[in-house]
Amino acid sequence: MTLLSLRGLSLRLGGRALVDGLDLEMGPGEVLGLVGESGSGKSLTALAILGLLPPGVARSGEIRLGGERLDSLTETELCARRGRDLSIVFQEPMTALNPMQRIGDQVAEALVIHGTPRAEARRRAADQLARVGLAPDRCPPGRFPHELSGGQRQRVCIAMATALRPRLLIADEPTTALDVTTQAQILDLLGALARDQGMGLLLITHDLAVVAGMTQRVAVMQGGRLVEQAPTRALFGAPAQPYTRALLAASAPAAGRAARAPGAPVLQVAGVVRRYPLPRPHPFAPRPQMVAVAGADFTLHAGESLGLVGESGSGKSTLARAVLGLDAVQAGRVTLQGRPVGPGMDPAPRAGLQAVFQDPYGSFNPRWRVARAVAEPFHLLPRPPEDAETRVADALVAVGLRPEDGSRYIHEFSGGQRQRIAIARALITRPAVIVLDEAVSALDTRVRAQILALLADLQARHGLAYLFVSHDLHVVRAVTDRVLVMQAGRIVEQGPTERVFARPDHPYTRQLIAATPVIPADWLAPARKVPDALP
Amino acid sequence: MARSLAVRILALAGSLWAASLIVFAVIEVIPGDPAAFMLGLNATPETVAALRDQLGLTGSLPARYLAWAGGMVTGDFGTSYTYKVPVADLVADRLAVSLPLTVYAMAISTAIALPAGLVAAAARGRAADLAVTGLTQLGVAVPNFWFAMLLVLVFALSLGWFPAGGFPGWEDGVGPALRALTLPALALALPQAAILTRVMRSATLEVLGQDFIRTARAKGLSRARAVWRHGFRNALVPVLTILGLQFAFLLAGAIIIENVFYLPGLGRLIFQAITQRDLIVVESVVMLMVAAVIAVNAAVDLAYALVDPRLRR
Numbered sequence: 001m002t003l004l005s006l007r008g009l010s011l012r013l014g015g016r017a018l019v020d021g022l023d024l025e026m027g028p029g030e031v032l033g034l035v036g037e038s039g040s041g042k043s044l045t046a047l048a049i050l051g052l053l054p055p056g057v058a059r060s061g062e063i064r065l066g067g068e069r070l071d072s073l074t075e076t077e078l079c080a081r082r083g084r085d086l087s088i089v090f091q092e093p094m095t096a097l098n099p100m101q102r103i104g105d106q107v108a109e110a111l112v113i114h115g116t117p118r119a120e121a122r123r124r125a126a127d128q129l130a131r132v133g134l135a136p137d138r139c140p141p142g143r144f145p146h147e148l149s150g151g152q153r154q155r156v157c158i159a160m161a162t163a164l165r166p167r168l169l170i171a172d173e174p175t176t177a178l179d180v181t182t183q184a185q186i187l188d189l190l191g192a193l194a195r196d197q198g199m200g201l202l203l204i205t206h207d208l209a210v211v212a213g214m215t216q217r218v219a220v221m222q223g224g225r226l227v228e229q230a231p232t233r234a235l236f237g238a239p240a241q242p243y244t245r246a247l248l249a250a251s252a253p254a255a256g257r258a259a260r261a262p263g264a265p266v267l268q269v270a271g272v273v274r275r276y277p278l279p280r281p282h283p284f285a286p287r288p289q290m291v292a293v294a295g296a297d298f299t300l301h302a303g304e305s306l307g308l309v310g311e312s313g314s315g316k317s318t319l320a321r322a323v324l325g326l327d328a329v330q331a332g333r334v335t336l337q338g339r340p341v342g343p344g345m346d347p348a349p350r351a352g353l354q355a356v357f358q359d360p361y362g363s364f365n366p367r368w369r370v371a372r373a374v375a376e377p378f379h380l381l382p383r384p385p386e387d388a389e390t391r392v393a394d395a396l397v398a399v400g401l402r403p404e405d406g407s408r409y410i411h412e413f414s415g416g417q418r419q420r421i422a423i424a425r426a427l428i429t430r431p432a433v434i435v436l437d438e439a440v441s442a443l444d445t446r447v448r449a450q451i452l453a454l455l456a457d458l459q460a461r462h463g464l465a466y467l468f469v470s471h472d473l474h475v476v477r478a479v480t481d482r483v484l485v486m487q488a489g490r491i492v493e494q495g496p497t498e499r500v501f502a503r504p505d506h507p508y509t510r511q512l513i514a515a516t517p518v519i520p521a522d523w524l525a526p527a528r529k530v531p532d533a534l535p
Numbered sequence: 536m537a538r539s540l541a542v543r544i545l546a547l548a549g550s551l552w553a554a555s556l557i558v559f560a561v562i563e564v565i566p567g568d569p570a571a572f573m574l575g576l577n578a579t580p581e582t583v584a585a586l587r588d589q590l591g592l593t594g595s596l597p598a599r600y601l602a603w604a605g606g607m608v609t610g611d612f613g614t615s616y617t618y619k620v621p622v623a624d625l626v627a628d629r630l631a632v633s634l635p636l637t638v639y640a641m642a643i644s645t646a647i648a649l650p651a652g653l654v655a656a657a658a659r660g661r662a663a664d665l666a667v668t669g670l671t672q673l674g675v676a677v678p679n680f681w682f683a684m685l686l687v688l689v690f691a692l693s694l695g696w697f698p699a700g701g702f703p704g705w706e707d708g709v710g711p712a713l714r715a716l717t718l719p720a721l722a723l724a725l726p727q728a729a730i731l732t733r734v735m736r737s738a739t740l741e742v743l744g745q746d747f748i749r750t751a752r753a754k755g756l757s758r759a760r761a762v763w764r765h766g767f768r769n770a771l772v773p774v775l776t777i778l779g780l781q782f783a784f785l786l787a788g789a790i791i792i793e794n795v796f797y798l799p800g801l802g803r804l805i806f807q808a809i810t811q812r813d814l815i816v817v818e819s820v821v822m823l824m825v826a827a828v829i830a831v832n833a834a835v836d837l838a839y840a841l842v843d844p845r846l847r848r
Contacts, residue, residue, distance in 0.1 A: 050753060052749065052752055052753065075757070075758075076757070079755050079756065079757050080755065081755070082752070082753055082754065082755040083753065083754040083755035084755060087753060087754070088753045090746060090749065090750065090753075092746055095745060095746040095747060096746045096747055096749075096750045097747055097750065098747045098750075098751070098765045098769070099747070099769070099843070099844070099845055100765075100768045100769055100842070100843060100844060101765075109751075109754060109756075109764070110754040110755070113754060113755050113756055113760075114755060144844040144845070146844070146845045157750065160750070160754060161753070
């Protein structure tokens with residue numbers, strides 16, 4: 001008896017096959033991981049199962065749920081099954097809920113449209129919210145989505161999707177937008193619901209570590225095709241396909257960097273405090289203050305990589321902005337090679353301090369050619385260098401692009417290529433320090449591995465110092481020499497990366513490390529032997 | 536909520552006060568004698584002096600401002616020079632036509648625009664969308680007096696359902712008065728509805744691309760129900776902004792339609808007052824308009840908060 005069966009599922013947009021002849025089966029109550037990079041077709045497959053494909057995507061092949069052909073149902077029949085027999089939790093909890101409706105009503109709606117009377121639906125929605133961990137005394141059903149954190153919103157989405165105890169729940173990157181600690185809680189919740197309700201769970205993710213702890217079986221997709229499927233343990237221990245091996249190698253970056261002697265101090269942060277004024281509760285009240293960074297001290301040395309980790313809201317991005325001199329500090333000082341850093345600083349020293357941010361799509365002016373974007377930091381210098389063009393070309397070559405790419409526009413590049421361009425832009429003034437604020441977080445595992453290798457290479461060649469801000473502990477562990485752990489505006493622990501990860505002193509650090517999904521080391525032994533086999 | 540309301544009312548009063556200063560300055564302080572201006576070239580110095588006295592132009596600036604502003608607060612707007620009646624009565628008579636006309640027109644335009652915009656967005660690129668967008672093109676392009684003449688031709692002259700012009704007053708009951716206002720309200724409403732439909736359509740389209748619509752569909756809502764239950768209210772915020780602007784415009788901007796239908800409205804009053812140099816009336820009507828705009832903006836702000844819980848504090 002199978003729960004879900006896909007036979008020769010193909011999805012085409014125009015002439016292009018996005019998913020090509022996919023065969024996949026899932027048993028009732030099974031937890032199946034569907035893994036692949038972005039563009040591999042895994043999210044489209046999920047939408048195809050639900051019959052919610054974007055307009056213009058043509059579908060062929062068979063989709064069966066519990067023996068019934070979903071692909072031959074009418075839209076009305078599908079509506080009656082969505083939310084009841086099969087449902088989905090999407091990636092982005094911040095936008096997945098209607099901002100105008102109370103969370104209780106949104107959960108109740110899932111029941112009402114499938115025939116539950118309104119009053120009963122309300123009551124069951126409240127129960128359902130309590131079941132997913134939103135206790136009525138702390139997070140009542142009368143709340144609006146904007147009053148909830150990302151993790152809480154994802155709980156609401158899960159409550160909504162499981163309210164009618166569907167036989168199949170698809171979770172499409174359900175924790176990618178969340179913190180490690182929240183991620184662990186949400187994954188636990190999904191696992192528990194699947195067990196308790198005997199619900200099949202199709203967990204779609206790019207992160208193999210997530211799959212390792214959760215699933216019984218893993219299917220790997222590449223370029224719209226299924227390349228491999230096997231029981232989880234077997235797949236991790238003996239991946240048959242080079243693509244799977246490469247994914248595994250990339251998702252567990254070799255731990256630790258070779259110890260090296262610290263260079264001269266380049267950036268010093270002493271007693272930095274960042275406070276924001278909040279809106280006044282009434283017109284004559286003093287403005288309350290939000291303390292985002294409550295006294296941060298650290299030193300960054302030439303050629304060093306310093307990690308800065310913490311949950312969202314811990315103040316790490318605020319601290320990064322203060323270090324970059326983008327915002328004025330309320331106390332303390334930041335100095336770069338002895339010169340003060342701040343909003344009013346001279347342009348010339350600012351050239352020594354550059355940044356790469358998370359979003360490779362939002363950080364470029366779409367109307368500029370790449371060469372102009374890369375050359376932009378030159379205006380920090382007293383006058384543009386005479387060999388500006390050569391230096392732009394050199395920077396593009398240094399990040400693995402071609403000089404002629406400078407005449408193209410940013411939309412012509414993939415996410416990973418855009419992040420390379422952002423790095424080229426940061427390199428162009430030959431800075432001493434680059435702040436990398438979640439610079440690889442939006443990238444796929446394999447692309448991320450390539451960008452990290454590029455960063456390491458550039459550091460070795462130019463003696464760059466990196467402040468590496470990230471919520472991803474795997475990456476921080478792999479690429480930094482020292483690490484700062486930030487919680488609620490304070491640096492609660494700092495020290496050599498290996499020491500902090502191996503023997504954390506602070507309970508918060510221990511909690512962060514415990515929450516991070518890992519692929520058990522003994523599963524991986526054979527995969528390690530071919531770490532660079534990128535197909 | 537009560538506190539923020541109090542803050543809002545204070546801000547409202549402040550804006551009104553600032554506006555009164557500007558209106559006062561423009562009329563009274565700017566070089567040139569309003570009395571001489573009003574009486575024209577052939578006036579004798581004695582009549583000018585008498586009018587100056589009547590207008591309250593004698594005395595110090597602050598005293599004159601206080602007398603004027605104080606009068607307005609107590610409902611005394613002065614006496615119209617041309618009509619020889621208190622301005623307050625004059626304005627009240629005209630408002631009894633203009634305000635219902637405006638509200639009527641806005642009700643019609645909203646009743647057309649919201650469903651039309653919603654349907655067009657839901658049927659994006661299909662026949663219904665093309666039809667609606669085409670009609671809005673027409674509505675925006677064609678001037679409202681042309682609609683007015685067309686409506687008179689069809690519904691007044693040929694069919695005889697509505698009067699072709701004039702206003703019987705509210706004394707004979709609501710029915711005839713509303714009948715008299717129907718064609719002018721329609722003529723005013725059509726171009727506004729065209730604009731509003733386009734705003735509603737694009738606002739809805741934007742909302743339909745949002746993730747929460749996909750969530751709603753995944754719950755099992757049909758496309759139409761997802762649009763209605765989750766799209767509509769989210770699309771309302773930009774629509775409210777346009778509605779506020781349209782109200783202020785229609786209140787005094789209906790002059791052409793008032794002329795076509797021989798309606799004694801505010802637009803005609805201000806037009807006549809300007810041509811007859813009746814500055815007291817102009818002053819009062821301008822202040823009234825300012826007050827209306829400020830009040831409507833405040834109402835729109837409150838409506839935002841009603842629609843969108845994120846804006847409630």
